[in-house]
Amino acid sequence: xxxxxxxxxxxxxxxxxxxxxxxxxxxxxxxxxxxxxxxxxxxxxxxxxxxxxxxxxxxxxxxxxxxxxxxxxxxxxxxxxxxxxxxxxxxxxxxxxxxxxxxxxxxxxxxxxxxxxxxxxxxxxxxxxxxxxxxxxxxxxxxxxxxxxxxxxxxxxxxxxxxxxxxxxxxxxxxxxxxxxxxxxxxxxxxxxxxxxxxxxxxxxxxxxxxxxxxxxxxxxxxxxxxxxxxxxxxxxxxxxxxxxxxxxxxxxxxxxxxxxxxxxxxxxxxx
Numbered sequence: 638x639x640x641x642x643x644x645x646x647x648x649x650x651x652x653x654x655x656x657x658x659x660x661x662x663x664x665x666x667x668x669x670x671x672x673x674x675x676x677x678x679x680x681x682x683x684x685x686x687x688x689x690x691x692x693x694x695x696x697x698x699x700x701x702x703x704x705x706x707x708x709x710x711x712x713x714x715x716x717x718x719x720x721x722x723x724x725x726x727x728x729x730x731x732x733x734x735x736x737x738x739x740x741x742x743x744x745x746x747x748x749x750x751x752x753x754x755x756x757x758x759x760x761x762x763x764x765x766x767x768x769x770x771x772x773x774x775x776x777x778x779x780x781x782x783x784x785x786x787x788x789x790x791x792x793x794x795x796x797x798x799x800x801x802x803x804x805x806x807x808x809x810x811x812x813x814x815x816x817x818x819x820x821x822x823x824x825x826x827x828x829x830x831x832x833x834x835x836x837x838x839x840x841x842x843x844x845x846x847x848x849x850x851x852x853x854x855x856x857x858x859x860x861x862x863x864x865x866x867x868x869x870x871x872x873x874x875x876x877x878x879x880x881x882x883x884x885x886x887x888x889x890x891x892x893x894x895x896x897x898x899x900x901x902x903x904x905x906x907x908x909x
Contacts, residue, residue: 647671648715655755658858659806662851674714676700678729710746722752774854793821800859813844817893818885833864837885845869
């Protein structure tokens with residue numbers, strides 16, 4: 638991958654993600670397969686050899702800054718254009734895969750494109766999550782309702798428009814999501830007596846863990862003080878739903894439906 642300052646796809650998705658939570662999972666995925674620039678040098682490179690692809694075993698020195706709180710932070714950049722905005726003089730810089738950079742700097746706070754209108758800071762905890770293959774901020778554990786659990790389910794007293802908008806935008810880019818449904822759920826006599834948002838997602842079993850994590854991350858960004866459960870609904874059994882799924886499918890309308898391919902009930906779809 639070579640840098641083209643006229644086209645900076647990682648910075649483009651960063652700009653989208655900064656204002657719309659639905660784009661954040663895609664930003665994290667793209668970051669982990671991109672190359673980035675850092676201010677620094679590697680042993681053996683000559684003066685003027687600024688654009689250096691890091692080779693295995695290289696000894697490198699990467700410049701760090703102090704943020705407003707006096708904490709150590711390492712800047713990195715999506716392009717030479719973004720790097721030059723942050724420096725007034727010619728500086729040596731390295732080009733390396735983002736994943737390797739994150740591994741090298743584990744435990745240190747990072748900031749991407751610090752002089753951009755949509756700079757992104759990364760805490761050490763976020764970096765650890767990314768390196769573990771997760772999505773920062775994700776709360777998306779699979780919701781399982783035990784057989785004898787008593788639940789009260791209905792519609793939210795206040796419709797979560799911002800959450801629905803962000804999830805609809807996210808699901809529209811996920812071919813594995815066929816439809817999504819919304820409810821408010823409370824567990825009678827449980828630790829969470831107050832109703833909270835439930836999102837039922839019709840998808841395939843092998844895709845749900847990732848989709849649940851990413852949808853949970855979006856929900857945490859949009860509604861940080863609220864509990865949002867993500868419920869798996871297998872599209873193979875959608876014509877005969879049971880339990881909580883039955884309420885969603887039989888008594889409500891989906892807030893999202895895929896416009897192409899399979900309809901929510903698993904039949905072959907045509908053009909929208």
